[in-house]
Amino acid sequence: MKKAVSLLLLSLGLLHASLTAVNEPQYNDESTVLKSLDIDASFLYDPLFRQLKNDMNSRKRDHFLRMLKRGRIYIPTLQKMIDESGIPQVFLYMAMAESHFDAHALSRAKAAGLWQFIPETAKLYGLKIDRYIDERKDPVRSTEAAVRYLKDLHRRFGKWYLAAFAYNCGEGRVLRAIKKAGSDELHVLMDEKKKYLPKESRNYLRKIVSLALVANNAELCFTESELKLFRHTDGERLVRVKVSGGETLEHIASQIGMPTADLKTLNPQFNYGFTPPVAGASINIPQNRMAAFKKAYRPGKQKNMFLVHTVKKGESLSRIAHRYGISYKMIIAFNRIKKAVIYPKQELIIPVPRGSLHHYRVKKGDSIYKIAKRFGVKVATIKARNDLKDNIIHIGDKLVIPN
Secondary structure, three states, X not given: OHHHHHHHHHHHHHHHHHHHHHHOOOOOOHHHHHHHOOOOHHHHHOHHHHHHHHHHOOOOHHHHHHHHHHHOOOHHHHHHHHHHHOOOHHHHHHHHHHHOOOOOOEOOOOOEOOOOEOHHHHHHOOOOEOOOXXXXXXXXXXXXXXXXXHHHHHHHHOXXXXXXXXXXXXXXXXXXXXXXXXXXOHHHXXXXXXXXXXXXXXXXXXXXXXXXXXXXXXXXXXXXOHHHHHOOOHHHOEEEEEEEOOOEHHHHHHHOOOOHHHHHHHOOOEOOOEOOOOOXXXXXXXXXXXXXXXXXXXXXXXXXXXXXXEOOOOOOHHHHHHHHOOOHHHHHHHHOOOOOOOOOOOEEEEEEEOOOEEEEEOOOOOOHHHHHHHHOOOHHHHHHHOOOOOOOOOOOOEEEEEO
């Protein structure tokens, strides 16, 4: 009888093991993924991680594919940049965890872009944020900044998993957690009862690792047709090219034989569909369009330059038109204004003949007389074009200076 019971229990055990093997794929690169983040193999036995990993291969599988499809236009570039930078490839899935590969993602904390930079950190790492451009949304520039930030965090903390924690919840929070725990070991910081780190940060690391494991072993989780999403060519990678300032993406796209919508998708950093009205700007194009760009694109070929004017209280269309030296009918037509009515704080796109004016930001020591002499124009002209009632200007004021 005992022998029969033993055989029954053994059979049930083998059946359970067999079912577990079916429901929980055995990953080939588990240790490699963990080692790249300085994580011990014991992390694989973390119960919450095991649950998340299983979920990724069952009910959350379709969600993973949706994120992958959304990021397909950026992933080849991010992969190459991360690989060349020397940081772990696993960090590609940090972007996936942060933004779901949505370049327009915006959090309640005002973090934006693929890598979810808050404004302060973005500016610290050289990303430009103004009325024309938000480089947190630029897939290339934001990835450059994310790589530098992660390297700085690694230099400070010495372990990649600590860099990931600090990226998520801040350096100060991680330092306080280490001090309170008396250790920087992962199994200590991940303690669910002690809660040295926020729950969001603990699950954040689990999510990054689980996403990486699924992607690194895609053949275990996806069909042959779905696996095409994981394959990329060099031609799909993005390259940076110089173009004229104040030029529409529509015009650039037409010159290189590319749909405007596609070019805008690759350049979500531009707020108005045209490059900032500066001496020159950079945009992203696919590598396979580089030959067409070199052959067809000519800087300044678009005769008008575009900029944005915010309507002030008391301004009229005719006054704004005079400031920029154009007809008020052009402003009406370009902005599709009905009944010639405008209102304060309204943003108007202004088409200005290229080279017809400069923008000048007032610096310390400037006076309206010095600026007029520098540009060879009359003081009265500067006052009229900028709607100034007297000669007083302030540091930081932006003046329109006609050529």
